[in-house]
Amino acid sequence: MTTSSRTQSLIATLPGTYYTSPEVFAREQEHIFETSWFCAVRSADLAAPGAFRTVTVGRESVLVARGRDQGVRAFLNVCRHRGARLCTEESGTVRRAFQCPYHAWTYNLQGELIAAPNLTSMADVDRRDYGLGRVQVREWLGYVWVNLAERPGSFEEEVMAAVTARLGDGEAIARYDLAGLETGKRISYDVRANWKLIVENFMECYHCATIHPELTEVLPEFADGFAAQFYVGHGAAFAKEAEGFTVDGSAGLERIPTVAAEQDRRYYAITVRPQVFVNLVPDHVIFHRMYPLAPDRTLVECEWLYLPEVVAQGRDLTRSVELFDRVNRQDFDACERCQPAMSSRGYAGGGVLVPSEHHLAEFHDWVRGRIGE
């Protein structure tokens, strides 16, 4: 089944069941989230050796930890003995090893089985065969990305190329120095909506004039309904009256010094499928990660990243953060308004996309292709 045209102007969305069916969700977990590069953890949240986080990726719990050699590794969070969940905390620091709370099988930060009761009495057991399941890892933009596939696709082609395709230039993202910025604010949103509603919302701006009054004040061209993501390499210009990207148009913080002149006073937005959205403005970066938990529930973790000195000096970030926090709440409210209707018979055949939303059809085709239709 491919996206069919209703008219020249209006083309079909996915049918409602794609947003509610546990069976579709299970296929998405298996064929999208467990086989894509998934942005799991901010690297700085794993600062010291032994620091760990557990994250849900598809149907799996993944343990991400920093080793003594400063390298970051990721493992399936499953004890090789009889399957107990190894780490139940969301985050923490172990002194030197992960120990299963059931029978005390003990794994080092490299995931190797280093000790277990009676292990040395079982001469026929090679402990190297019982290390934790390894998950592929990459660090980029100050984040740890994991991939659960047995043969992961190329990070360069899947993640880096998506960023380049949107910004039109491989160097553009580097000028924001994401790895060198620090988290000034983090907000988690528990959204009662299917993850695809959130992606679709982020990709279009047809709704901007209606639900984002503050954003369209700062970015007047958004009132026309064409999202920055509709174009390649296009940054939406700040309004003449706006001094900065803030809720009231007041001045922002210090500009990231490596940001180029043509990037100044502009807003760029990027989607990296399946779960990352990035917004770039001259003085900060807003980085969203989605964790789909159920067909109708998605956790969105959002960081506002600033220059380290801005965070260290305890500068007032309120007006800066409030702009996109409001945008997020407005967007997620809209998504939550759609979710209950997805199972209505009135939406069984889906809805339509207007021309400024036509690029969403490509996302729908991608989802269909991945889950095998």
Place this chain on the structure above:
Amino acid sequence: MIPVCRLADLPRGEAFRLDTKPPVVVFHTEDGEFYAIDDTCTHQDASLAEGWLEGCAVECPLHASKFDLRTGQADVPPARLPVRTHQVVIEGETIHLVLSDAVPNLPFAAGRGPVAGGAT
């Protein structure tokens, strides 16, 4: 006196486990000292060779009791009984051991092979 290994085979900070009955472990501390103790923790069957060497003590990898390499005493529970200490003799380039003839404090299941049944 039994030969263990060559000096060059046991760098500082490392352990060498000997498959004697019961097994014995020789540690070369960061300060350059050599010590030998029973390899099996007195609490449960864990190999202290896999533990963490800290100064003159080794911490059991399973439940964190720490044994003094000079005396064999455990610092905190759950291990209560000491491990035996053995004498290390260096001759030329080779490390040797003189095994203690005291009775070892082995945990219940260690070295007894498979036990049928059993309950928590």
